[in-house]
Amino acid sequence: MAQLEQIAAPGSEWWRSAVIYQIYPRSFADASGDGIGDLPGITSRLDALKDLGVDAIWLSPFMTSPQRDAGYDVADYRDVDPLFGTLADFDEMLAQAHARGIRVIVDLVPNHSSDQHVWFQEALRAAPGSPERARYIFRDGRGTNGELPPNNWESVFGGGMWERITEPDGTPGQWYLHIFDVTQPDFDWTNEEVREEFRSVLRFWLDRGVDGFRVDVAHGMVKEEGLPDYTPVADADSMGGGEENVPYWGQVGVHDIYRDWHEVLAEYDGDRALCGEAWLPTLKQTALWVRPDEMHQTFNFPYLMTKWDAKALGRVIRESLEEFGAVGAPSTWVLSNHDVVRHSTRLALTADNPQGEGIGPNTPDKPDTATGLARGRAATTLMLALPGSAYLYQGEELGLPEAMEIPDEFRQDPTWFRTDHERYGRDGCRVPLPWEADAVAFGFNDTGASWLPQPAEWADYARDVEEGDETSTLSLYKQLLAARRKHGFGSGSLVWEDAGADAVAFRRGDVHVVANLGTKPVALPADATVILRSQPFDGTALPVDTAVWYTTA
The missing domain is CATH 3.20.20.80 (Glycosidases)
Structure with a gap:
């Protein structure tokens, strides 16, 4: 290929x-x-x-x-x-x-797999303790007749994390673990x-x-x-x-x-x-x-x-x-x-x-x-730097x-x-x-x-x-990705700068990056030359919920 x-x-x-x-x-x-x-x-x-x-x-x-x-x-x-x-x-x-x-x-x-995976279907047909069941996390239940789940874990999707099966002979059987949906049995990775x-x-x-x-x-x-x-x-x-x-x-x-x-x-x-x-x-x-x-x-x-x-x-x-x-x-x-x-x-x-x-x-x-x-545009402008x-x-x-x-x-x-x-x-x-x-x-x-x-x-x-x-x-995204590649921002390091308590600011080479997360505009240097901005502005004060890349003379 x-x-x-x-x-x-x-x-x-x-x-x-x-x-x-x-x-x-x-x-x-x-x-x-x-x-x-x-x-x-x-x-x-x-x-x-x-x-x-x-x-x-x-x-x-x-x-x-x-x-x-x-x-x-x-x-x-x-x-x-x-x-x-x-x-x-x-x-x-x-x-x-x-x-x-x-x-x-x-x-x-x-x-986990689907409950329709061939392995799980084989496990349902097999006996407790079998190699087929050992691929998944099957356990006997608690209680007098195994009617309670093996523990109290709760599924990420809501409800319990265990499901009881009916054995091939029609009797209530073991339980299997599913962190997610009941149709997603967990593999046993000790196997x-x-x-x-x-x-x-x-x-x-x-x-x-x-x-x-x-x-x-x-x-x-x-x-x-x-x-x-x-x-x-x-x-x-x-x-x-x-x-x-x-x-x-x-x-x-x-x-x-x-x-x-x-x-x-x-x-x-x-x-x-x-x-x-x-x-x-x-x-x-x-x-x-x-x-x-x-x-x-x-x-x-x-x-x-x-x-x-x-x-x-x-x-x-x-x-x-x-x-x-x-x-x-x-x-x-x-x-x-x-x-x-x-x-x-x-x-x-x-x-x-x-x-x-x-x-x-x-x-x-x-x-x-x-x-x-x-805020989404500003966050991406910051992230891609x-x-x-x-x-x-x-x-x-x-x-x-x-x-x-x-x-x-x-x-x-x-x-x-x-x-x-x-x-x-x-x-x-x-x-x-x-x-x-x-x-x-x-x-x-x-x-x-x-x-x-x-x-x-x-x-x-x-x-x-x-x-x-x-x-x-x-x-904006096209410009950011092109500039990111041009300036090699995917590698290297950054130098932190101070643009006030409500801003995140750093420098990548000769490019300054500032994002204003506050409630008031953030002043930029008088000699700032804007390369990219997440929202239009006049270039002198960075508005709230806005990010910018700029250079200075």
């Missing part, structure tokens, strides 16, 4: 400074017209991504799945779900991306057969030419021995980002898995990379996942979850550079993804919004759209807000159902993209079908509308 350049000198690998664009396949572009995006749709829009200026794309799951959790319930790790196309379509997409100098990272879901299976899966996709893997729930694959009872802190982040010593998050044994995977990737040329989705309480703990013999990147969720506050933002940037630098890894920077409220809305929220909770029609104190967009690798989520380059008014009958996130409609979940950040303002489905396809309804006001955010507007968010 087509592959980009060979291994770089240590310290200059592509993933250290890359801008990586996350594609949520079902919502990016739909070539078949069935209302769900697909691989040929992605291929048809690659020129738009080359024009944007990204270095790589990351595809959320497209492997065979019953789609109970939008593909994060995998039934076959070595094939493409017919919703998205075929392996031939994947190979064509990969080749076309590589031909444009765009690398491809695929999502891998190793914590060598599981470990060998995933080595094989890695090689299957590496042999096809992929440039790396984003690893889903990378901190959840090993559970504390004995599976002790545990009650989460009230209102805690459901993915474990705010708590210490959670028995199913961040266990020490997970690191051995990634050391093993690191060796598998090292068998291939081209600097293949692992990036982990690991929600951990501190950046010091997060950095442990990217020590030299483990993963290459891990998402900087503390940065993503930081509120619009200058002191807090400056602190998390400093700590990120210090902790990741201490283990010889680049920091990553990310503001939006498929699991959180889009940052052009989230940064204007006045109330706490834990990961996965979402916002919807009945959310009180909905954020102001204009404030959210201004930081050293390390940056992740963008599809649609943020258009300034898309969270879709807050999705009618209840269209919602599909398991969180919505498992919490009895208490939490809206993640549908609002997953609505299909608008490409052309005057086309059906805004150009997502040519039939008008859409798996989630697109807000009518998204016509104003359509790519063809923004393409011709020098003040658009799309234009």
Whole structure:
């Protein structure tokens, strides 16, 4: 398969400074017209991504799945779900991306499979204590007749984390663990057969030419021995980002898995990379996942979850550079993804919004759209000046807000159902993209079908509308990415500067970067020459919720 350049000198690998664009396949572009995006749709829009200026794309799951959790319930790790196309379509997409100098990272879901996976179906037919059951976490129940779950753990999606099965003879049987939906049983990663299976899966996709893997729930694959009872802190982040010593998050044994995977990737040329989705309480703990013999990147969720506050933002940037630098890894920077409220809305929220909770029609104190967009543009202008690798989520380059008014009958996130409609979940950040303002489905396809309804006001955010507007968010992103590459901002270091208590300010070479997170304008030097600004202004005083790159004489 087509592959980009060979291994770089240590310290200059592509993933250290890359801008990586996350594609949520079902919502990016739909070539078949069935209302769900697909691989040929992605291929048809690659020129738009080359024009944007990204270095790589990351595809959320497209492997065979019953789609109970939008593909994060995998039934076959070595094939493409017919919703998205075929392996031939994947190979064509990969080749076309590589031909444009765009690398491809695929999502891998190793914590759990679908309950339709052949292994789990074999486990249901097998006896307790069998090799088939040993691939998953099956346990006898508590109580007189095993009628109580093995412990008190609560699912991330709501409800209990255990499901009791009916044995082949019709009697009530053992329980299996599922951190997420009941249709997503957790693998037992103490089992060598599981470990060998995933080595094989890695090689299957590496042999096809992929440039790396984003690893889903990378901190959840090993559970504390004995599976002790545990009650989460009230209102805690459901993915474990705010708590210490959670028995199913961040266990020490997970690191051995990634050391093993690191060796598998090292068998291939081209600097293949692992990036982990690991929600951990501190950046010091997060950095442990990217020590030299483990993963290459891990998402900087503390940065993503930081509120619009200058002191807090400056602190998390400093700590990120210090902790990741201490283990010889680049920091990553990310503001939006498929699991959180889009940052052009989230940064204007006045109330706490834990990961996965979402916002919807009945959310009180909905954020102001204009404030959210201004802060979103400023946050990105600041982020893309930081050293390390940056992740963008599809649609943020258009300034898309969270879709807050999705009618209840269209919602599909398991969180919505498992919490009895208490939490809206993640549908609002997953609505299909608008490409052309005057086309059906805004150009997502040519039939008008859409798996989630697109807000009518998204016509104003359509790519063809923004393409011709020098003040658009799309234009800003293009300028930022071009300038970032020109100035080499993906590597190197920064020098902190003082622009007041309500601003974040630093220098990259001869370029000064300032973001105003306060309530009053911030004065700029009289000899400042503006290179880029997140919002128009006269160049002398930086308005609130605005960021700028400038030089001085």
